[in-house]
Amino acid sequence: MTINRRDALKNALKLAGSGxxxxxPAVATHAAxxxxxxxxxxxxxxxxxxxxxxxxxxxxxxxxxQAGDVALTWHVAENEGGKLLRSGTVKARAARDxxxxxxxxxxxxxxxxxxxxxxxxxxxSPVGRFRTLPKGKVADAVMAVVSCQLYAGGLFNxxxxxxxxxxxxxxxxxxxxxxxxxxxGYGADIARKIGRLVEPRHEIVSLADYRMRHAQVxxxxxxxxxxxxxxFICVWDDHEVANDDWMHGAENHDPKTxxxxxxxxxxxxxxxxxxxxxxxxxxxxxxxxxNRSFDFGDLATLVMVETRLLAxxxxxxxxxxxxxxxxxxxxxxxxxxxxxxxxxxxxxAWVEKTMATSVAAGKPWQVLGNQVVxxxxxxxxxxxxxxxxxxxxxxxKLPAMWRDRLGAAMASYRAGLPFNFDSWDGYPxxxxxxxxxxxxxxxxxxxxxxxxxxxxxxxxxxxxxxLVAVEFGCTGISSPSYGSLLPGIGSLIADANKGEVxxxxxxxxxxxxxxxxxxxxxxxxxxxxxxxAKPYTQATAARFRAIAGQPNRPLDRIA
Numbered sequence: 377m378t379i380n381r382r383d384a385l386k387n388a389l390k391l392a393g394s395g396x397x398x399x400x401p402a403v404a405t406h407a408a409x410x411x412x413x414x415x416x417x418x419x420x421x422x423x424x425x426x427x428x429x430x431x432x433x434x435x436x437x438x439x440x441x442q443a444g445d446v447a448l449t450w451h452v453a454e455n456e457g458g459k460l461l462r463s464g465t466v467k468a469r470a471a472r473d474x475x476x477x478x479x480x481x482x483x484x485x486x487x488x489x490x491x492x493x494x495x496x497x498x499x500x501s502p503v504g505r506f507r508t509l510p511k512g513k514v515a516d517a518v519m520a521v522v523s524c525q526l527y528a529g530g531l532f533n534x535x536x537x538x539x540x541x542x543x544x545x546x547x548x549x550x551x552x553x554x555x556x557x558x559x560x561g562y563g564a565d566i567a568r569k570i571g572r573l574v575e576p577r578h579e580i581v582s583l584a585d586y587r588m589r590h591a592q593v594x595x596x597x598x599x600x601x602x603x604x605x606x607x608f609i610c611v612w613d614d615h616e617v618a619n620d621d622w623m624h625g626a627e628n629h630d631p632k633t634x635x636x637x638x639x640x641x642x643x644x645x646x647x648x649x650x651x652x653x654x655x656x657x658x659x660x661x662x663x664x665x666x667n668r669s670f671d672f673g674d675l676a677t678l679v680m681v682e683t684r685l686l687a688x689x690x691x692x693x694x695x696x697x698x699x700x701x702x703x704x705x706x707x708x709x710x711x712x713x714x715x716x717x718x719x720x721x722x723x724x725a726w727v728e729k730t731m732a733t734s735v736a737a738g739k740p741w742q743v744l745g746n747q748v749v750x751x752x753x754x755x756x757x758x759x760x761x762x763x764x765x766x767x768x769x770x771x772x773k774l775p776a777m778w779r780d781r782l783g784a785a786m787a788s789y790r791a792g793l794p795f796n797f798d799s800w801d802g803y804p805x806x807x808x809x810x811x812x813x814x815x816x817x818x819x820x821x822x823x824x825x826x827x828x829x830x831x832x833x834x835x836x837x838x839x840x841x842x843l844v845a846v847e848f849g850c851t852g853i854s855s856p857s858y859g860s861l862l863p864g865i866g867s868l869i870a871d872a873n874k875g876e877v878x879x880x881x882x883x884x885x886x887x888x889x890x891x892x893x894x895x896x897x898x899x900x901x902x903x904x905x906x907x908x909a910k911p912y913t914q915a916t917a918a919r920f921r922a923i924a925g926q927p928n929r930p931l932d933r934i935a
Contacts, residue, residue, distance in 0.1 A: 551613025
């Protein structure tokens with residue numbers, strides 16, 4: 377059988393989930409008023425525009441059982457304590473888990489602002505800041521790219537580093553903001569050591585469960601600091617609902633014990649829209665249609681896509697836990713089907729139109745915010761790459777279970793099976809359709825990817841071998857990767873995929889810092905020294921640069 381990322385990390389950390397549900401206390405529907413409330417989850421902003429942003433908070437009632445809607449007043453100023461530029465009222469509704477969102481508008485482009493909320497009893501929230509999107513001529517843009525923050529897996533030191541950045545226009549979150557597993561599941565060993573057991577203790581299934589898990593993550597001090605530092609532009613990946621999900625199900629969903637898939641998905645999505653600083657779904661559109669774009673003046677267009685719930689076909693590898701040699705051909709035949717989708721026709725057409733409009737406007741950069749790795753990635757053949765002596769020594773250090781799994785994985789890689797069927801490699805025809813859309817739009821975009829818990833720099837080629845895009849993948853904030861099992865394996869993955877994969881780091885945790893100028897795009901893979909304790913130090917594992925206006929030039933490694 378092949379080793380896929382979910383199986384490897386799941387078993388390495390002794391994953392198991394209970395599947396029970398936990399109900400929150402009943403909420404009374406008293407009239408809104410001067411209910412005493414706390415701002416335990418801080419403030420957040422998101423989806424910035426040239427004249428404003430979405431502002432978010434949660435007004436936690438002192439007595440939930442007796443509280444109704446909480447009346448809030450929001451304010452925006454250029455500086456804390458400065459002249460108020462915009463103010464208004466909003467209710468933290470009991471029906472929305474006492475969360476509140478409002479869109480502040482009428483502000484100046486390319487400016488930084490402060491914002492906060494006041495409750496009717498005089499309680500004031502922390503102060504946050506956001507930068508509106510620029511218009512006209514833009515010298516540069518700076519974005520932190522993040523994903524995969526397993527609360528149980530370690531401290532959010534990377535968010536502390538992000539909160540301390542001197543310049544930051546936005547944080548791009550590519551998904552896995554929460555994970556669905558219970559306290560005896562993913563990351564449990566680490567969680568017990570550092571005191572980060574998840575709430576609720578069981579695997580989350582109901583609306584109350586998903587709300588509680590979001591609330592726990594938002595109480596983290598480093599998470600609150602990052603949200604207060606800059607606006608987030610978010611999309612979900614799979615764990616906001618369940619592992620390896622697709623349109624009609626998920627690997628980690630059992631209808632027999634966990635109920636109807638559509639009901640679970642709806643609960644997860646409702647909690648997401650309540651707890652995240654993202655615009656609510658447009659009337660008449662499905663909740664899953666969170667694809668949207670952002671313009672950074674004459675410099676760049678950011679295109680955020682949805683690859684999980686809107687159109688994705690079922691993963692080939694999801695059809696069975698084990699993969700035997702007799703299954704190789706049927707699996708690869710299924711993988712090659714031309715009707716398999718990730719984006720779907722409507723979203724693909726929107727991507728092409730949005731990029732073509734950006735190119736026609738003379739913008740040097742089109743950036744695609746996407747959940748999963750797009751590069752063609754073959755699994756490493758460790759025996760060949762390390763040599764027989766070093767390979768034997770490496771295998772001897774592993775538990776017997778992992779020696780068997782690794783041997784089976786290498787057999788599948790030698791047969792041509794990809795490293796990860798859940799990535800774009802599981803949907804090659806859909807990837808070629810996207811690459812064709814890039815060409816028709818006359819764009820060589822920057823693709824940003826999460827999900828893999830690893831950092832990447834990739835030159836993306838279509839089936840003919842033509843360079844069509846470049847890709848920067850961000851490592852996880854705290855989610856484990858193969859480096860915890862086999863340190864240094866990232867360099868072996870890169871070595872097995874020369875020409876496509878320029879860099880792969882499976883060891884470090886952190887984020888990618890993307891800096892755009894009219895001439896070049898620079899991606900720094902920033903790592904933190906530990907996620908198990910404080911203090912920490914940070915470093916740059918690699919720096920790559922793309923040059924504007926040179927579509928046939930691969931990435932340059934500059935550090």
